[in-house]
Amino acid sequence: MPAAAPTPSVAAGTATVTRQEEVLTGPALEFVAALHGRFTPRRDDLLARRAERRAEIARTGTLDFLPETARVREDPTWRVAPAPAALDDRRVEITGPTDRKMTVNALNSGARVWLADFEDASAPTWRNVVQGQLNLIDAFERRIDFTTAEGKTYALRPDEELATVVVRPRGWHLDERHLTVAGRPVPGALVDFGLFFFHNARRLAERGKGPFFYLPKLESHREARLWNDVFVFAQERLGLPHGTVRATVLIETITAAFEMEEILYELRDHASGLNAGRWDYLFSLIKNFRDAGPEFVLPDRNAVTMTVPFMRAYTELLVRTCHQRGAHAIGGMAAFIPSRRDPEVNEAALAKVRADKEREAGDGFDGSWVAHPDLVPVARAAFDAVLGDRPHQKHRLREDVHVTAGQLLALGTTEAKPTFEGLRNAVQVGIRYIEAWLRGQGAVAIFNLMEDAATAEISRSQIWQWVHTGVVLDGGEKATPALVREVAAAELEAVRAELGETGFAAGRWREAHDLLLRVALDDDYAEFLTLPAYELLD
Incomplete structure (x- = not known):
């Protein structure tokens, strides 16, 4: 047999960041180049499929569940892999970028999980991309701390008190222009995943702490299949057992909402749950039906609450789907943030977050997101009241829920x-x-x-x-x-x-x-x- 073609090398741009040589090692870049060579052509094809589907939505003004995957939805026997111990109890998750201060504060926050974000909460400057990777490496090596301008120092608590890290790489649509192969930018998703996986996967696996990921902006089960193949390849390349990776998928596009079961099925050996990414979900609704007529015009953003019918349909379908398949259902972000300077603003924010998390816990979610350490106790109290000593409530199968395509698309039901x-x-x-x-x-x-x-x-x-x-x-x-x-x-x-x-x-x-x-x-x-x-x- 002829020898395999050598992997093209990654070229780094001229921008430099302090200590970037610790991240951009030769073997790490070789790993990223291998990911790029194997998976970027498929990424490109899937982005083209997105455009075709959007054109079809514009033409028809509707969506429906896929007839060609009905067998997956109708098969009652399959389940996702059991959750590892570090992801069994996810009642409170804190989200935020991977800057040094947030890294320390999020790990110390008391939340069960920290979504370490290279995506929507992070502007992808080269400094942010590289230093975010360095901060995670430093955190796992317990050599990270942070000192404020006022001289207050923050250091990590004991390991058993730290949040479990779940990394969110960039979506498939974004490139990283500072790393190229044959003059072409590497997809940001493969850069963020590849560098984190290469430097941390083995040590996290040995500790039973990962590697774990949140997958953003997926629009179809085919995109989930691509991620699954990335995981399989990466595990084989580094000699890790199949199924070491666990991924939670953000259902934050209207097209993905019609393929929840198929997405879990494609990732079933690596899946740990779905998340109700409410804000991107609203963006996706507007984006896809922006020219479909007045019945798809939404009112002011803040008037579209989680209790309007089409949002209730989306979240209840998510809980039912997850629990029927043995996966965690994770609630979305309450955008309200507390104020340490204004007691009135603070109490109003806490009350709104409390109501939001109590609703989610009551609906069957197994956990939810907060954006600030001060909100961790509020969310935890809401889920403690429902879960008690149980790590989750997957036993609530929500068989009372039956959601139709029309209910998911009933945007005109809002009165505002x-x-x-x-x-x-x-x-x-x-x-x-x-x-x-x-x-x-x-x-x-x-x-x-x-x-x-x-x-x-x-x-x-x-x-x-x-x-x-x-x-x-x-x-x-x-x-x-x-x-x-x-x-x-x-x-x-x-x-x-x-x-x-x-x-x-x-x-x-x-x-x-x-x-x-x-x-x-x-x-x-x-x-x-x-x-x-x-x-x-x-």
């Missing part, structure tokens, strides 16, 4: 309507978030809510839909490009007044303003705002 204040808030959040993202910050507190790329996507997509659908707002104004530009100009001046000329000049406000208008008003809808934004990063 788009308002001028909703438009203004979308512009404010869009500009303020994009500006922070361009400076390398992916999780941003804005108006007492934790915003990330998902909520910014909702904001700009709602503006696009309202303008292109000709929505009339509550005050009688029609949503037009001129009105959006007027509101955006006023917001830019408000920021200038708030920060002063020096503070304004130190930011990237004009670029953020211009990019928001571009992705919110152009006829050619950008699939993800982070794609044109990435061109401006670094």
